[in-house]
Amino acid sequence: MGYRKVIWALSLPVILVAFLLSTCSLNSREEPEPEPEAAAAAETQKETDTTPQIKLSESMYLNRDEVRDYINEVSKEHQLDPNKLAVLFAQIKSQQSVLDAVSRPAEKVLTWAQYRPIFISQKRIDAGREFMREHATTLARAEQEFGVPANIIAAIIGVETFYGQVMGKHRVLESVATLAFDYPPRAKFFKSELTEFLVLSQSEKWDTAAVKGSYAGAMGWPQFISSSYRHYAIDFDNDGQRDLFNSVPDVIGSVANYLNEHGWETDNPVAVSLSVSEKQRAAVNALQRKSLKPAISPAKLNELGFKIEGANRVSVMNLQGKSGEEAWVGYKNFYVITRYNHSALYALAVFQLGELLTN
Numbered sequence: 001m002g003y004r005k006v007i008w009a010l011s012l013p014v015i016l017v018a019f020l021l022s023t024c025s026l027n028s029r030e031e032p033e034p035e036p037e038a039a040a041a042a043e044t045q046k047e048t049d050t051t052p053q054i055k056l057s058e059s060m061y062l063n064r065d066e067v068r069d070y071i072n073e074v075s076k077e078h079q080l081d082p083n084k085l086a087v088l089f090a091q092i093k094s095q096q097s098v099l100d101a102v103s104r105p106a107e108k109v110l111t112w113a114q115y116r117p118i119f120i121s122q123k124r125i126d127a128g129r130e131f132m133r134e135h136a137t138t139l140a141r142a143e144q145e146f147g148v149p150a151n152i153i154a155a156i157i158g159v160e161t162f163y164g165q166v167m168g169k170h171r172v173l174e175s176v177a178t179l180a181f182d183y184p185p186r187a188k189f190f191k192s193e194l195t196e197f198l199v200l201s202q203s204e205k206w207d208t209a210a211v212k213g214s215y216a217g218a219m220g221w222p223q224f225i226s227s228s229y230r231h232y233a234i235d236f237d238n239d240g241q242r243d244l245f246n247s248v249p250d251v252i253g254s255v256a257n258y259l260n261e262h263g264w265e266t267d268n269p270v271a272v273s274l275s276v277s278e279k280q281r282a283a284v285n286a287l288q289r290k291s292l293k294p295a296i297s298p299a300k301l302n303e304l305g306f307k308i309e310g311a312n313r314v315s316v317m318n319l320q321g322k323s324g325e326e327a328w329v330g331y332k333n334f335y336v337i338t339r340y341n342h343s344a345l346y347a348l349a350v351f352q353l354g355e356l357l358t359n
């Protein structure tokens with residue numbers, strides 16, 4: 001085994017050539033045994049090497065059984081070229097910055113008082129109003145077709161990427177592979193997203209290694225992860241392509257389609273703040289649930305003296321705001337926004353920014 005490992009780790013050109021000439025390397029859990037002609041080819045390759053130099057110490061994915069098994073499986077299952085995949089995986093390495101970022105998402109570590117000003121800023125409000133003016137016709141068309149208000153669509157794009165200005169600098173292939181193979185708590189999810197990305201990338205004819213996004217693989221103006229891109233992105237400017245990186249109409253239509261598909265209720269409310277007295281506080285706090293799903297009957301709130309109407313079930317949130325505790329009631333549409341990002345803070349930021357864009 002040791003000897004074979006040495007062979008396998010000899011140099012990247014050796015690996016690639018051995019790999020390209022010997023497809024059986026992907027069909028076996030064993031370390032691959034370079035075939036004689038492959039070894040010879042590799043020797044020649046060394047002398048007249050024209051391939052880009054990649055430091056082997058930084059590119060170990062192809063050395064790992066689980067990665068080769070993955071390439072083998074995914075290529076069979078989705079008719080992807082295993083050799084092309086191997087070349088792609090030889091170009092990437094595990095990213096510590098991605099592992100650092102995934103373990104401390106803002107939604108998990110910040111209070112509402114800390115989270116809110118990141119997204120509800122005068123600059124983001126002004127830019128959002130400008131965005132709504134500039135794309136009024138498209139937003140109106142999306143609202144008409146999908147029943148989602150223009151200001152909510154604009155607010156999501158504003159919160160996600162400051163209206164297309166900050167779309168992420170990580171290579172999606174590399175960051176998602178890092179999370180798939182080096183972040184055990186969410187390995188299953190990110191392995192599935194990695195596959196979605198490889199399939200999407202092929203069907204959209206992207207340069208797979210070059211596509212950029214967030215540390216978690218979210219892409220374009222609306223930061224769709226690959227599975228969302230595949231299932232919810234639409235061509236809203238009718239040019240025959242779904243392009244969430246360059247086409248604002250496609251972005252607007254896709255966000256509206258996403259919310260619509262997740263159950264947006266046209267003309268129904270999103271959230272309302274509760275003015276809670278000290279006497280009511282404990283009873284209101286007791287209605288908060290861990291799940292974001294609307295599960296509380298409004299009657300329970302109304303018994304406490306509130307007047308909540310227009311829903312069978314709502315959620316109740318108590319958040320640490322700038323001036324103390326803030327209580328909020330979330331409707332089904334609030335829940336739908338959390339399907340975009342599973343966080344009450346996120347949905348409340350979208351809702352409040354949206355309100356400010358129309359005032």
Ligand SMILES: [Ca+2]
Nearest residue numbers: 235237239241
């Ligand atoms: Ca398009």
